[in-house]
Amino acid sequence: MKDTFKHKGLRQKLVEVVKNKGITDEKVLDGLSKIPRHLFMDSGFLDHAYQDKAFPIAADQTISQPYTVAFQTELLQVKKGDKILEIGTGSGYQTALLCVLGAQVFSIERQQELFKKTSKFLPSLGYRPKKLIFGDGYKGLKTEAPFDSIIVTAGAPLVPKALLGQLKIGGRLVIPVGDQVQTMTLFIRKGEKEFEQHEFGEFRFVPMLEDKN
DSSP: OOOOHHHHHHHHHHHHHHHHTTOOOHHHHHHHHHSOGGGGSOGGGGGGTTSSSOEEOSTTOEEOOHHHHHHHHHHHTOOTTOEEEEEOOTTSHHHHHHHHTTOEEEEEEOOHHHHHHHHHHHHHTTOOOSEEEESOGGGOOGGGOOEEEEEEOSBBSSOOHHHHHTEEEEEEEEEEEOSSSEEEEEEEEOSSSOEEEEEEEEEOOOBOOOOOO
């Protein structure tokens, strides 16, 4: 599969759609314009790659809607060199955007099939996360903590305490909280035990799974 002028044109249109929905961070929009989303999807869905929709990928998961990816990323306020933990690598599309923004990305995936695929796929496109981990996102990654920010790309029934504990003071956790429908929630760590909480409307995500092994 190649990335053609046609794909680039379709991407620009997608960026305009996302912008019109309220995303204002130019770095995020520029990042979206650079990432060949069609390469992250099964070939049967190529016609849909540049629509602002979520689509199924392997292991009963989805590649998130570009607007949602942009929305969560904008809330993170990513700066170059930020150490970011991503819970749910999935297709690697969100991971790629964080890499484009210059973050050091540590990403955890609990679906073996997706983990194996994405571990090879991302570097083949030139995206180099600091570390991809096969494991339980509920536990976070204590060995690399603290993080400048943490992003959860699956619906969590509750906010894992481990993730709050692995944020730097001033760090940001963006997480969709809820069962059937999730509320996009931002936590900013203000002190050892003090967190500021903001809510940003309803979204739908696949559920965040605990490691049952």
